[in-house]
Amino acid sequence: MSIRERLSGNEATALGMKQINPDVVAAFPITPSTEIPQYFSTFVSNGSVDTEFVAVESEHSAMSACIGAEAAGARAMTATSSNGLALMWEMVNIASSLRLPIVMALVNRAISGPLNIHCDHSDAMGVRDAGWIMLFSENNQEAYDNLIMAHRIAEHKEVLLPLMVCQDGFITSHSIENIELIEDDKVKAFVGKYEPKDYLLNKKNPLSIGPLDLQAYLFEHKAAEADAMRNAKKVILEVADDFEKLTGRKYSFFEEYKLEDAEVAIICMNSTAGTAKATVDELRDKGVKVGLLKLRVFRPFPAEEIANAIAHLKAVAILDRADSLNAVGGVLFQDITSALYVNNKNVKAVNYIYGIGGRDTKMDDLEKVYNDLLEIKDSENKVENPYRYLGLRKED
Amino acid sequence: MAYNLKEIVAEKPSRFTSGHRMCAGCGAPVVTRMILRALKKDDFAVVSNATGCMEVASFIYPYTAWTDSYIHTAFENAASTLSGVETAYKVFKKKGKIPEDTEIKFIAFGGDGGTYDIGLQSLSGAMERGHDMVYVCYDNGAYMNTGIQRSSATPKFADTTTTPAGEVIPGKMQSRKDLTEILAAHHIPYAAQSIATANFKDLYEKSEKAIYTKGPCFLNVLAPCPRGWGYNTEDLMVINKLAVDTCYWPLYEVIDGKYVINYKPAKKLPVEEFLRPQKRFHHMFKAGNEWMIEEFQKEVDARWEALLKLEEMSNK
Numbered sequence: 169m170s171i172r173e174r175l176s177g178n179e180a181t182a183l184g185m186k187q188i189n190p191d192v193v194a195a196f197p198i199t200p201s202t203e204i205p206q207y208f209s210t211f212v213s214n215g216s217v218d219t220e221f222v223a224v225e226s227e228h229s230a231m232s233a234c235i236g237a238e239a240a241g242a243r244a245m246t247a248t249s250s251n252g253l254a255l256m257w258e259m260v261n262i263a264s265s266l267r268l269p270i271v272m273a274l275v276n277r278a279i280s281g282p283l284n285i286h287c288d289h290s291d292a293m294g295v296r297d298a299g300w301i302m303l304f305s306e307n308n309q310e311a312y313d314n315l316i317m318a319h320r321i322a323e324h325k326e327v328l329l330p331l332m333v334c335q336d337g338f339i340t341s342h343s344i345e346n347i348e349l350i351e352d353d354k355v356k357a358f359v360g361k362y363e364p365k366d367y368l369l370n371k372k373n374p375l376s377i378g379p380l381d382l383q384a385y386l387f388e389h390k391a392a393e394a395d396a397m398r399n400a401k402k403v404i405l406e407v408a409d410d411f412e413k414l415t416g417r418k419y420s421f422f423e424e425y426k427l428e429d430a431e432v433a434i435i436c437m438n439s440t441a442g443t444a445k446a447t448v449d450e451l452r453d454k455g456v457k458v459g460l461l462k463l464r465v466f467r468p469f470p471a472e473e474i475a476n477a478i479a480h481l482k483a484v485a486i487l488d489r490a491d492s493l494n495a496v497g498g499v500l501f502q503d504i505t506s507a508l509y510v511n512n513k514n515v516k517a518v519n520y521i522y523g524i525g526g527r528d529t530k531m532d533d534l535e536k537v538y539n540d541l542l543e544i545k546d547s548e549n550k551v552e553n554p555y556r557y558l559g560l561r562k563e564d
Numbered sequence: 565m566a567y568n569l570k571e572i573v574a575e576k577p578s579r580f581t582s583g584h585r586m587c588a589g590c591g592a593p594v595v596t597r598m599i600l601r602a603l604k605k606d607d608f609a610v611v612s613n614a615t616g617c618m619e620v621a622s623f624i625y626p627y628t629a630w631t632d633s634y635i636h637t638a639f640e641n642a643a644s645t646l647s648g649v650e651t652a653y654k655v656f657k658k659k660g661k662i663p664e665d666t667e668i669k670f671i672a673f674g675g676d677g678g679t680y681d682i683g684l685q686s687l688s689g690a691m692e693r694g695h696d697m698v699y700v701c702y703d704n705g706a707y708m709n710t711g712i713q714r715s716s717a718t719p720k721f722a723d724t725t726t727t728p729a730g731e732v733i734p735g736k737m738q739s740r741k742d743l744t745e746i747l748a749a750h751h752i753p754y755a756a757q758s759i760a761t762a763n764f765k766d767l768y769e770k771s772e773k774a775i776y777t778k779g780p781c782f783l784n785v786l787a788p789c790p791r792g793w794g795y796n797t798e799d800l801m802v803i804n805k806l807a808v809d810t811c812y813w814p815l816y817e818v819i820d821g822k823y824v825i826n827y828k829p830a831k832k833l834p835v836e837e838f839l840r841p842q843k844r845f846h847h848m849f850k851a852g853n854e855w856m857i858e859e860f861q862k863e864v865d866a867r868w869e870a871l872l873k874l875e876e877m878s879n880k
Binding site: 191192194218219220222223224225226228229232233234235236237238239240241242244258259262266368369370371374375376377378379380381382385 | 608610612619620623624625626628630631632633634635636637638640641644645646647648649650651652653654655656658659662666668685686688689690692693
C-alpha cells in the first residue's frame with residue numbers, strides 16, 4: 169500500500185532523497201530550494217540516512233563536490249535555484265562531460281537581475297544545452313515521482329548523464345498538497361545500486377579523469393555525449409513503464425490533456441499546466457475544442473513526438489516562463505516551431521512570455537490565450553506578432 | 565629513521581611518471597614527485613589538480629603521468645572537488661565498501677593562480693570543513709600557464725605581462741599576499757611553507773607530516789618558473805637556495821598553532837642576490853631604481869622579523 173501524505177514540493181523532494189539514501193549530498197542554501205538541504209540535514213543528524221552531507225561554501229563548490237563524489241564512485245545529489253545554478257554553470261557542463269549521473273533538484277526561480285526570489289524558468293533555460301537530462305513537474309507528486317525515476321535514467325549504462333528535476337519555486341515548492349508516497353523498501357528496490365565501471369577510489373584500477381582534450385579527441389567525446397542524450401529518450405520511457413507497474417502512475421515525454429480532438433492547444437511546463445487543465449475544462453464545458461500539451465521531458469527534447477502530437481491542431485500557443493531577449497521568442501517556442509518545420513507539419517504557432525519573476529498566471533489569462541488561438545485558427549494570414557507577452561502591465 | 569634521499573628514491577619509484585610535458589627547469593614536477601614519494605608504499609592516493617601548467621602538461625588525452633587516481637575538473641575548485649572524493653571515501657569506509665586496512669590519501673595540487681586567487685574560496689571552505697586532505701600550492705608567483713600574468717602571489721615590482729615594467733609604472737606595484745598565514749588562521753592542524761632544497765629533506769618531511777596528519781593540511785611550496793622568472797633552466801636549485809638564504813621564502817611550519825622555523829640562515833643574504841639572476845627583476849638594477857631594491861629588502865626583513873616573533877610567541 170502506498171502512503172497518503174500532505175507535503176510541500178520541497179518536503180516531497182527531501183523525502184524522496186531520504187528514500188533514495190544517496191552517499192553524498194552537497195548543497196548551499198538559496199531561496200526557494202533552501203528547505204531541501206535543511207530537511208535533509210535533519211535526516212542526516214538523526215541518522216535516518218547513511219548519507220554524508222557536505223555543507224559547502226558556495227553552489228560552485230556544491231557541484232564540484234558532487235562531481236568529486238560521483239567520480240569517486242558514490243551517488244551524489246544536490247538542490248539549488250536561480251543564481252545558485254548560474255554560479256554552478258561551469259561545473260554543470262563539466263559534470264555532464266565527465267558522464268557523471270549526478271541528480272539535482274532545481275526549484276525554479278528567476279535569474280538576477282534585478283534580484284527576485286520568485287518563480288520563472290530562466291535558471292533552467294540557462295543550462296538547456298549543458299548535457300543534463302531535464303524533467304519538469306506540474307505538482308508535488310510529479311516532483312517526487314520524477315526524482316524516484318531519476319537515478320534509473322541517469323545511471324543507465326547507455327546514458328550516464330546528470331539529471332535535474334525541475335519544479336516551480338514557491339508555487340509548488342512551498343504549497344502543501346496531497347501526495348502518494350511509495351514505501352521505502354519499494355523505492356530502494358526500484359532505484360537499485362549504483363555500480364560504476366570505473367571510479368577514483370578503486371585502488372586496483374587507478375583512474376585519471378578530466379584531461380586536456382584537444383583537437384584530435386574533443387569532437388568525438390562531445391558526439392558521444394550527444395549520443396547518450398539521444399539514448400536517454402528510450403531509457404526514460406522504459407523507466408516510466410517500470411514506474412507505472414510500481415505505482416499505477418503513467419509518465420511519458422509529455423502529457424496530452426484533451427488534445428486528441430482539440431482544434432487549438434497550449435503547450436507549457438510545470439505548475440501552469442494545472443491552471444491550463446482547469447481552463448481547458450471550463451472551455452470544454454462551453455463546447456470549445458481546446459487542449460493542452462504539458463511537456464515533462466525538456467531535455468532530451470522529444471521533437472518528433474511533439475510535432476506528431478500537435479500536427480492535427482489548427483493553432484498552438486507555446487508558453488515560455490523565461491524570455492530569451494533575442495527579438496524572436498522563448499526557448500520552447502523556438503524548439504517547438506523548429507520541430508514542426510523539420511517534421512513537415514504546418515501548425516500556426518504563437519509564443520507567450522509569461523509569469524516572469526513570479527507574476528501570477530490565472531485562468532483568465534489562459535482563457536485569453538485560447539481566445540487568441542481561436543482567432544488565429546480562422547485567419548487566412550500568417551500569425552501577426554507571434555512573440556507576445558501574457559500578464560505584462562501596459563503603460564497607460 | 566634518519567632521512568636518506570638515496571634510500572627513498574631507491575625504495576619508492578616515482579608516482580609521477582616521466583613523459584609529462586612540463587618545461588625543463590620548472591620547479592613544479594620536481595616538487596610533485598617528492599611530495600608523492602612521501603606516501604607510504606602501499607597507500608593509494610587520489611590527486612585533485614586545478615587547471616594550470618601541471619594539469620595541461622600531465623594529463624593530455626589519452627596519456628596520463630599519474631599512477632594514482634587523478635581528477636581535474638576546473639581552475640578554482642581543486643579543493644572542493646577533492647572534498648567530494650574524500651567524503652565518498654568516508655561513506656565507503658562506513659559502509660564497508662573499502663576494506664578497513666586500505667588507506668587512501670587525498671592530495672590537491674594548485675598553482676598560485678588556482679590557490680591564492682580564483683580558488684581561495686574553495687580552499688578556505690574545504691579547510692574549514694575539516695576534510696582529511698592535503699592541499700599543495702606550487703607557487704610560481706604568476707599565472708604562468710596563460711603566459712605570465714600577475715597574481716596576488718607575484719612579488720612587488722616583478723615584471724609580468726599584466727604588470728609590465730614600463731616607463732611610468734615599474735612592474736607590479738602591490739605586495740605579495742601571505743597565503744600560508746591565511747591558512748594558518750584557519751586553525752588547521754598543519755600548515756607549512758617549503759621548497760625543493762638540495763637533498764629534499766624539508767619538503768619530504770613536511771609532505772609526510774601533512775599527508776599523515778589527520779584533518780586538513782596545507783603546504784605552500786615555492787616552485788620557480790624559468791620562463792616567468794627568467795633564469796637559466798639549470799639554475800633551478802640555485803634560485804631555490806637563494807630564496808631561503810635571503811629569507812625571501814622562509815621555511816617554517818605551523819603545527820597546531822605553534823610556529824617552527826626550520827631554517828635560519830647563519831648569514832642572511834641581501835635579497836638582491838635572489839633578485840639579480842631573474843629577468844623579471846632586471847629593471848630594479850637600473851641606475852636610479854635603487855629605491856626599489858631597498859623597499860623590497862625592507863619588506864623581506866619585516867616579514868622575517870614578524871615570523872621570528874610568531875615563533876617566539878606561539879612557543880611561550
